[in-house]
Amino acid sequence: MSSSSDSPSSSNGANFSSVPILDYALLESSKPDFIAQLRHALINVGFLYLANSPVSQQDIAELIHYIPKLFALPQEEKEKIRMVHSPHFLGYSRLGAELTKDKVDHREQFDFATRHETRWREGEDVPEYWRLWGPSQWPEESLIPGFRATLERYLDQVQALSYTFISLLSESFGLAPDALNYFYDTEENMQHRAKIVQYPIVTDPNADDQGVGPHYDAGFLTFLLQASAHKGLQVQNLTGEWIDAPPIPGTFVVNIGKALEFVTQGLARATSHRVLSPRGAPGEPTLPRYSVPFFQNISLDVKLAEKTLEFPPEILKLKEGRGKVAATDSVNFSEFDREPSGQVGLIGRVKSHPDVAQQHYPALFKKYFPEGLPRAGSAY
Numbered sequence: 568m569s570s571s572s573d574s575p576s577s578s579n580g581a582n583f584s585s586v587p588i589l590d591y592a593l594l595e596s597s598k599p600d601f602i603a604q605l606r607h608a609l610i611n612v613g614f615l616y617l618a619n620s621p622v623s624q625q626d627i628a629e630l631i632h633y634i635p636k637l638f639a640l641p642q643e644e645k646e647k648i649r650m651v652h653s654p655h656f657l658g659y660s661r662l663g664a665e666l667t668k669d670k671v672d673h674r675e676q677f678d679f680a681t682r683h684e685t686r687w688r689e690g691e692d693v694p695e696y697w698r699l700w701g702p703s704q705w706p707e708e709s710l711i712p713g714f715r716a717t718l719e720r721y722l723d724q725v726q727a728l729s730y731t732f733i734s735l736l737s738e739s740f741g742l743a744p745d746a747l748n749y750f751y752d753t754e755e756n757m758q759h760r761a762k763i764v765q766y767p768i769v770t771d772p773n774a775d776d777q778g779v780g781p782h783y784d785a786g787f788l789t790f791l792l793q794a795s796a797h798k799g800l801q802v803q804n805l806t807g808e809w810i811d812a813p814p815i816p817g818t819f820v821v822n823i824g825k826a827l828e829f830v831t832q833g834l835a836r837a838t839s840h841r842v843l844s845p846r847g848a849p850g851e852p853t854l855p856r857y858s859v860p861f862f863q864n865i866s867l868d869v870k871l872a873e874k875t876l877e878f879p880p881e882i883l884k885l886k887e888g889r890g891k892v893a894a895t896d897s898v899n900f901s902e903f904d905r906e907p908s909g910q911v912g913l914i915g916r917v918k919s920h921p922d923v924a925q926q927h928y929p930a931l932f933k934k935y936f937p938e939g940l941p942r943a944g945s946a947y
Protein backbone atom coordinates (compact mmCIF):
# COMPACT_ATOMS: atom_id res chain seq x y z
CA MET A 568 0.00 0.00 0.00
CA SER A 569 1.36 3.42 -0.82
CA SER A 570 0.03 6.64 0.58
CA SER A 571 1.47 10.02 1.29
CA SER A 572 0.22 9.70 4.84
CA ASP A 573 2.26 6.62 5.72
CA SER A 574 5.68 8.21 5.91
CA PRO A 575 6.86 9.38 9.29
CA SER A 576 7.45 12.90 7.97
CA SER A 577 3.94 13.45 6.66
CA SER A 578 2.41 14.36 9.99
CA ASN A 579 4.52 16.65 12.08
CA GLY A 580 5.59 15.60 15.54
CA ALA A 581 3.63 18.20 17.43
CA ASN A 582 0.26 17.35 15.96
CA PHE A 583 -1.40 15.21 13.32
CA SER A 584 -3.99 15.75 10.63
CA SER A 585 -4.43 12.17 9.43
CA VAL A 586 -3.97 8.69 10.81
CA PRO A 587 -0.84 6.96 9.43
CA ILE A 588 -1.08 3.73 7.45
CA LEU A 589 1.42 0.96 8.24
CA ASP A 590 1.97 -1.88 5.81
CA TYR A 591 2.55 -5.18 7.59
CA ALA A 592 4.25 -6.52 4.45
CA LEU A 593 7.06 -4.04 5.11
CA LEU A 594 8.05 -6.25 8.06
CA GLU A 595 9.28 -8.84 5.56
CA SER A 596 10.95 -6.47 3.12
CA SER A 597 12.34 -3.85 5.49
CA LYS A 598 11.72 -4.43 9.18
CA PRO A 599 13.68 -1.34 10.37
CA ASP A 600 11.39 0.91 8.28
CA PHE A 601 8.32 -0.74 9.72
CA ILE A 602 9.65 -0.32 13.25
CA ALA A 603 10.49 3.36 12.65
CA GLN A 604 7.00 4.07 11.27
CA LEU A 605 5.44 2.21 14.17
CA ARG A 606 7.44 4.23 16.70
CA HIS A 607 6.31 7.46 15.06
CA ALA A 608 2.63 6.44 15.04
CA LEU A 609 2.68 5.25 18.67
CA ILE A 610 4.41 8.29 20.10
CA ASN A 611 2.86 11.06 18.04
CA VAL A 612 -0.58 9.81 17.07
CA GLY A 613 -1.68 6.82 19.15
CA PHE A 614 -3.73 5.54 16.21
CA LEU A 615 -2.74 3.79 13.01
CA TYR A 616 -4.17 1.77 10.15
CA LEU A 617 -2.59 -1.65 9.65
CA ALA A 618 -2.74 -2.97 6.08
CA ASN A 619 -1.87 -6.49 4.89
CA SER A 620 -2.14 -8.05 8.35
CA PRO A 621 -1.90 -11.85 8.60
CA VAL A 622 -5.61 -12.12 9.49
CA SER A 623 -7.33 -13.95 6.63
CA GLN A 624 -9.27 -11.55 4.38
CA GLN A 625 -11.63 -14.39 3.58
CA ASP A 626 -12.42 -14.92 7.26
CA ILE A 627 -12.96 -11.16 7.65
CA ALA A 628 -15.35 -11.13 4.67
CA GLU A 629 -17.25 -14.06 6.18
CA LEU A 630 -17.55 -12.32 9.52
CA ILE A 631 -18.77 -9.10 7.88
CA HIS A 632 -21.36 -11.12 5.99
CA TYR A 633 -22.80 -12.44 9.28
CA ILE A 634 -23.12 -9.08 11.06
CA PRO A 635 -26.45 -7.84 9.59
CA LYS A 636 -27.86 -11.34 10.16
CA LEU A 637 -26.83 -11.20 13.81
CA PHE A 638 -28.69 -7.93 14.40
CA ALA A 639 -31.65 -9.17 12.35
CA LEU A 640 -32.25 -12.09 14.75
CA PRO A 641 -35.69 -11.92 16.38
CA GLN A 642 -35.59 -9.53 19.33
CA GLU A 643 -36.56 -12.32 21.75
CA GLU A 644 -33.55 -14.38 20.60
CA LYS A 645 -31.25 -11.44 21.24
CA GLU A 646 -32.84 -10.93 24.66
CA LYS A 647 -32.14 -14.57 25.54
CA ILE A 648 -28.44 -13.74 25.52
CA ARG A 649 -28.71 -10.32 27.17
CA MET A 650 -25.64 -9.31 29.13
CA VAL A 651 -27.65 -9.35 32.36
CA HIS A 652 -27.55 -13.16 32.19
CA SER A 653 -23.73 -13.20 32.27
CA PRO A 654 -21.50 -12.58 35.32
CA HIS A 655 -18.73 -12.06 32.74
CA PHE A 656 -20.45 -9.03 31.18
CA LEU A 657 -20.75 -10.84 27.84
CA GLY A 658 -23.82 -10.76 25.65
CA TYR A 659 -26.34 -8.49 24.03
CA SER A 660 -27.00 -4.82 24.90
CA ARG A 661 -30.02 -3.00 23.49
CA LEU A 662 -29.86 0.32 21.72
CA GLY A 663 -29.32 3.15 24.18
CA ALA A 664 -28.25 0.98 27.15
CA GLU A 665 -25.02 2.86 27.74
CA LEU A 666 -24.06 6.46 28.45
CA THR A 667 -20.75 8.13 27.63
CA LYS A 668 -20.21 11.58 29.12
CA ASP A 669 -23.81 11.55 30.37
CA LYS A 670 -25.28 11.20 26.88
CA VAL A 671 -26.88 8.10 25.40
CA ASP A 672 -24.74 6.17 22.92
CA HIS A 673 -26.80 5.40 19.85
CA ARG A 674 -25.64 1.84 19.29
CA GLU A 675 -26.69 -1.77 19.78
CA GLN A 676 -24.04 -4.40 20.51
CA PHE A 677 -22.97 -7.90 21.39
CA ASP A 678 -19.94 -8.47 23.65
CA PHE A 679 -18.06 -11.68 22.91
CA ALA A 680 -14.67 -12.93 24.08
CA THR A 681 -11.99 -15.47 23.30
CA ARG A 682 -12.52 -18.96 24.74
CA HIS A 683 -12.07 -19.11 28.51
CA GLU A 684 -13.17 -21.26 31.43
CA THR A 685 -13.69 -19.08 34.46
CA ARG A 686 -11.27 -19.70 37.31
CA TRP A 687 -13.66 -18.18 39.86
CA ARG A 688 -15.52 -20.61 42.14
CA GLU A 689 -18.27 -19.73 44.60
CA GLY A 690 -17.04 -19.98 48.17
CA GLU A 691 -13.38 -20.39 47.25
CA ASP A 692 -10.84 -17.89 48.44
CA VAL A 693 -10.07 -16.44 45.00
CA PRO A 694 -10.40 -12.82 43.87
CA GLU A 695 -13.89 -11.82 42.78
CA TYR A 696 -12.47 -10.15 39.69
CA TRP A 697 -11.49 -13.56 38.28
CA ARG A 698 -15.20 -13.89 37.59
CA LEU A 699 -14.91 -11.08 35.05
CA TRP A 700 -13.68 -13.62 32.51
CA GLY A 701 -15.67 -16.63 31.36
CA PRO A 702 -17.52 -18.08 28.38
CA SER A 703 -19.44 -16.02 25.84
CA GLN A 704 -23.19 -16.31 25.29
CA TRP A 705 -23.95 -17.42 21.74
CA PRO A 706 -27.13 -17.08 19.70
CA GLU A 707 -28.90 -20.33 18.85
CA GLU A 708 -26.71 -22.08 16.24
CA SER A 709 -29.66 -23.11 14.04
CA LEU A 710 -30.71 -19.46 13.64
CA ILE A 711 -27.30 -18.30 12.41
CA PRO A 712 -25.38 -21.43 11.38
CA GLY A 713 -21.62 -21.09 11.28
CA PHE A 714 -21.48 -17.69 12.96
CA ARG A 715 -19.83 -18.93 16.14
CA ALA A 716 -17.11 -20.87 14.32
CA THR A 717 -16.42 -17.88 12.07
CA LEU A 718 -16.14 -15.42 14.95
CA GLU A 719 -13.94 -17.81 16.98
CA ARG A 720 -11.63 -18.29 14.01
CA TYR A 721 -11.41 -14.53 13.60
CA LEU A 722 -10.73 -13.92 17.31
CA ASP A 723 -7.96 -16.54 17.35
CA GLN A 724 -6.19 -14.73 14.53
CA VAL A 725 -6.59 -11.23 15.94
CA GLN A 726 -5.39 -12.49 19.33
CA ALA A 727 -2.23 -13.90 17.71
CA LEU A 728 -1.71 -10.63 15.81
CA SER A 729 -2.13 -8.65 19.04
CA TYR A 730 0.71 -10.58 20.73
CA THR A 731 3.00 -10.20 17.72
CA PHE A 732 2.17 -6.53 17.57
CA ILE A 733 3.03 -5.94 21.23
CA SER A 734 6.47 -7.48 20.66
CA LEU A 735 7.01 -5.17 17.66
CA LEU A 736 5.94 -2.27 19.82
CA SER A 737 8.50 -3.28 22.46
CA GLU A 738 11.21 -3.38 19.80
CA SER A 739 10.18 0.02 18.48
CA PHE A 740 10.75 1.43 21.98
CA GLY A 741 14.22 -0.09 22.24
CA LEU A 742 13.19 -3.02 24.50
CA ALA A 743 13.54 -6.77 24.07
CA PRO A 744 10.61 -8.26 22.07
CA ASP A 745 9.30 -10.03 25.20
CA ALA A 746 9.67 -7.05 27.56
CA LEU A 747 5.90 -6.65 27.98
CA ASN A 748 5.21 -10.34 28.65
CA TYR A 749 5.24 -9.50 32.35
CA PHE A 750 1.76 -8.00 31.94
CA TYR A 751 0.14 -11.14 30.49
CA ASP A 752 -0.78 -14.37 32.18
CA THR A 753 -0.22 -17.78 30.55
CA GLU A 754 -2.23 -18.09 27.36
CA GLU A 755 -4.93 -20.33 28.87
CA ASN A 756 -5.43 -17.87 31.71
CA MET A 757 -5.90 -14.90 29.36
CA GLN A 758 -9.08 -13.69 27.75
CA HIS A 759 -9.58 -10.89 25.24
CA ARG A 760 -12.88 -9.25 24.34
CA ALA A 761 -14.57 -8.10 21.20
CA LYS A 762 -17.79 -6.34 20.42
CA ILE A 763 -19.95 -6.42 17.34
CA VAL A 764 -21.60 -3.03 17.08
CA GLN A 765 -24.42 -1.58 15.02
CA TYR A 766 -24.86 2.20 14.74
CA PRO A 767 -28.29 2.92 13.25
CA ILE A 768 -28.77 5.73 10.75
CA VAL A 769 -30.06 8.93 12.34
CA THR A 770 -32.50 10.63 9.98
CA ASP A 771 -33.81 13.50 12.12
CA PRO A 772 -31.42 16.42 11.42
CA ASN A 773 -32.04 17.77 14.94
CA ALA A 774 -31.38 14.46 16.67
CA ASP A 775 -28.21 13.88 18.65
CA ASP A 776 -25.46 12.22 16.62
CA GLN A 777 -23.52 10.45 19.41
CA GLY A 778 -22.75 6.92 18.22
CA VAL A 779 -20.29 6.60 21.08
CA GLY A 780 -19.05 9.65 22.94
CA PRO A 781 -15.40 10.68 23.37
CA HIS A 782 -13.45 8.12 25.39
CA TYR A 783 -10.17 6.25 25.83
CA ASP A 784 -9.92 2.49 25.64
CA ALA A 785 -8.78 0.85 28.87
CA GLY A 786 -6.44 -2.05 28.18
CA PHE A 787 -3.36 -2.47 26.02
CA LEU A 788 -4.25 -2.55 22.30
CA THR A 789 -7.49 -2.24 20.33
CA PHE A 790 -7.83 -3.74 16.83
CA LEU A 791 -10.88 -2.24 15.18
CA LEU A 792 -12.48 -3.72 12.09
CA GLN A 793 -14.67 -1.13 10.36
CA ALA A 794 -17.18 -3.51 8.84
CA SER A 795 -19.15 -1.17 6.58
CA ALA A 796 -18.30 1.78 4.33
CA HIS A 797 -19.52 4.56 6.62
CA LYS A 798 -17.41 7.34 7.98
CA GLY A 799 -18.02 8.25 11.60
CA LEU A 800 -14.95 7.25 13.61
CA GLN A 801 -12.95 10.30 14.68
CA VAL A 802 -9.70 10.72 16.60
CA GLN A 803 -8.72 13.77 18.64
CA ASN A 804 -5.35 15.34 17.94
CA LEU A 805 -3.20 17.26 20.37
CA THR A 806 -5.00 20.57 19.83
CA GLY A 807 -8.36 18.90 20.33
CA GLU A 808 -9.44 18.85 16.65
CA TRP A 809 -11.42 15.82 15.53
CA ILE A 810 -9.70 13.96 12.67
CA ASP A 811 -11.67 11.49 10.51
CA ALA A 812 -10.55 7.88 10.44
CA PRO A 813 -12.72 6.56 7.59
CA PRO A 814 -12.83 2.85 6.75
CA ILE A 815 -10.00 1.66 4.50
CA PRO A 816 -10.88 -1.78 3.13
CA GLY A 817 -8.45 -4.51 4.16
CA THR A 818 -7.11 -2.64 7.19
CA PHE A 819 -7.49 -2.61 10.94
CA VAL A 820 -7.47 0.57 12.95
CA VAL A 821 -5.10 0.00 15.87
CA ASN A 822 -5.15 2.18 18.96
CA ILE A 823 -3.63 2.32 22.41
CA GLY A 824 -5.46 1.84 25.70
CA LYS A 825 -4.76 3.68 28.95
CA ALA A 826 -2.97 0.71 30.55
CA LEU A 827 -0.39 0.56 27.77
CA GLU A 828 0.08 4.33 27.95
CA PHE A 829 0.73 3.99 31.68
CA VAL A 830 3.32 1.20 31.47
CA THR A 831 5.16 2.85 28.56
CA GLN A 832 5.43 6.07 30.59
CA GLY A 833 3.31 7.86 28.00
CA LEU A 834 5.43 6.82 25.00
CA ALA A 835 2.47 5.01 23.46
CA ARG A 836 -0.34 7.55 23.43
CA ALA A 837 -3.89 6.63 24.38
CA THR A 838 -5.90 8.84 22.05
CA SER A 839 -9.41 10.11 22.65
CA HIS A 840 -11.87 8.95 19.98
CA ARG A 841 -15.61 8.88 19.24
CA VAL A 842 -18.11 7.73 16.64
CA LEU A 843 -20.69 10.00 15.02
CA SER A 844 -23.92 8.29 14.01
CA PRO A 845 -24.33 7.79 10.29
CA ARG A 846 -26.74 10.35 8.81
CA GLY A 847 -29.36 9.28 6.30
CA ALA A 848 -29.42 11.91 3.57
CA PRO A 849 -32.22 11.59 1.00
CA GLY A 850 -31.28 9.08 -1.68
CA GLU A 851 -28.44 7.60 0.38
CA PRO A 852 -28.38 4.03 1.70
CA THR A 853 -30.17 3.56 4.97
CA LEU A 854 -28.02 0.70 6.21
CA PRO A 855 -26.42 1.01 9.66
CA ARG A 856 -22.71 1.37 10.33
CA TYR A 857 -21.01 -1.79 11.67
CA SER A 858 -17.76 -2.24 13.55
CA VAL A 859 -15.92 -4.98 15.45
CA PRO A 860 -13.44 -3.71 18.06
CA PHE A 861 -11.12 -6.31 19.65
CA PHE A 862 -9.70 -5.30 23.02
CA GLN A 863 -6.45 -6.94 24.06
CA ASN A 864 -6.44 -7.45 27.83
CA ILE A 865 -3.63 -7.87 30.34
CA SER A 866 -3.46 -10.26 33.28
CA LEU A 867 -6.23 -9.78 35.84
CA ASP A 868 -3.75 -10.02 38.71
CA VAL A 869 -1.08 -7.64 37.49
CA LYS A 870 -0.61 -4.25 39.15
CA LEU A 871 0.76 -1.81 36.64
CA ALA A 872 2.97 0.08 39.06
CA GLU A 873 4.78 -3.13 40.04
CA LYS A 874 6.95 -3.08 36.95
CA THR A 875 8.95 -0.13 35.70
CA LEU A 876 10.28 -0.61 32.20
CA GLU A 877 13.71 0.83 31.44
CA PHE A 878 13.48 2.70 28.15
CA PRO A 879 16.62 4.02 26.46
CA PRO A 880 16.93 7.77 27.14
CA GLU A 881 16.95 8.59 23.40
CA ILE A 882 13.55 6.94 23.08
CA LEU A 883 12.08 8.76 26.07
CA LYS A 884 13.33 12.01 24.57
CA LEU A 885 11.09 11.50 21.53
CA LYS A 886 8.12 12.45 23.71
CA GLU A 887 9.47 15.98 23.91
CA GLY A 888 9.13 16.44 20.16
CA ARG A 889 5.40 16.01 20.19
CA GLY A 890 4.66 18.89 22.54
CA LYS A 891 2.30 18.76 25.44
CA VAL A 892 -0.49 16.21 25.41
CA ALA A 893 -3.75 17.88 26.40
CA ALA A 894 -4.93 17.13 29.95
CA THR A 895 -6.51 13.71 30.01
CA ASP A 896 -9.80 12.92 31.50
CA SER A 897 -8.81 9.60 32.92
CA VAL A 898 -10.98 9.36 36.02
CA ASN A 899 -11.78 5.75 35.28
CA PHE A 900 -8.19 4.72 35.22
CA SER A 901 -6.64 6.52 38.18
CA GLU A 902 -6.64 3.36 40.32
CA PHE A 903 -4.65 1.44 37.74
CA ASP A 904 -1.30 1.77 39.41
CA ARG A 905 -2.43 0.53 42.84
CA GLU A 906 -5.04 -2.16 42.20
CA PRO A 907 -4.89 -5.45 40.30
CA SER A 908 -5.99 -4.71 36.74
CA GLY A 909 -8.94 -7.09 37.14
CA GLN A 910 -10.28 -5.03 40.05
CA VAL A 911 -10.04 -1.85 37.95
CA GLY A 912 -11.76 -3.62 35.07
CA LEU A 913 -14.52 -5.00 37.28
CA ILE A 914 -15.33 -1.57 38.73
CA GLY A 915 -15.44 -0.12 35.20
CA ARG A 916 -17.86 -2.84 34.09
CA VAL A 917 -20.05 -2.41 37.18
CA LYS A 918 -20.38 1.32 36.39
CA SER A 919 -21.11 0.69 32.72
CA HIS A 920 -23.62 -2.13 33.27
CA PRO A 921 -25.38 -1.62 36.62
CA ASP A 922 -28.13 -4.11 35.71
CA VAL A 923 -25.50 -6.88 35.35
CA ALA A 924 -23.86 -5.80 38.61
CA GLN A 925 -27.18 -5.84 40.49
CA GLN A 926 -27.70 -9.43 39.38
CA HIS A 927 -24.23 -10.90 39.89
CA TYR A 928 -22.20 -8.50 42.08
CA PRO A 929 -24.72 -7.26 44.70
CA ALA A 930 -22.12 -5.88 47.12
CA LEU A 931 -20.36 -3.82 44.46
CA PHE A 932 -23.72 -2.72 43.09
CA LYS A 933 -24.71 -1.38 46.51
CA LYS A 934 -21.41 0.42 46.85
CA TYR A 935 -21.58 2.20 43.49
CA PHE A 936 -25.37 2.58 43.18
CA PRO A 937 -26.67 3.13 46.74
CA GLU A 938 -29.79 4.79 45.30
CA GLY A 939 -30.67 1.78 43.13
CA LEU A 940 -30.65 1.09 39.43
CA PRO A 941 -30.01 4.15 37.21
CA ARG A 942 -31.60 4.56 33.75
CA ALA A 943 -28.42 3.41 31.97
CA GLY A 944 -24.80 2.67 32.73
CA SER A 945 -22.22 5.40 32.46
CA ALA A 946 -18.92 4.40 30.98
CA TYR A 947 -16.97 7.61 31.43
Ligand SMILES: O=C(O)CCC(=O)C(=O)O
Pocket residue numbers: 762764779784791800840841842858859860
Ligand atom coordinates in the same frame (compact mmCIF):
# COMPACT_ATOMS: atom_id res chain seq x y z
O1 LIG B 1 -17.14 1.51 16.52
C1 LIG B 1 -16.05 2.06 16.39
O2 LIG B 1 -15.61 2.39 15.28
C2 LIG B 1 -15.23 2.40 17.60
C3 LIG B 1 -15.80 1.85 18.86
C4 LIG B 1 -14.99 2.19 20.07
O3 LIG B 1 -14.19 3.08 20.08
C5 LIG B 1 -15.17 1.38 21.29
O4 LIG B 1 -16.16 0.63 21.37
O5 LIG B 1 -14.31 1.49 22.19
Ligand SMILES: [Fe+2]
Pocket residue numbers: 782783784840
Ligand atom coordinates in the same frame (compact mmCIF):
# COMPACT_ATOMS: atom_id res chain seq x y z
FE1 LIG C 1 -12.90 2.93 21.79
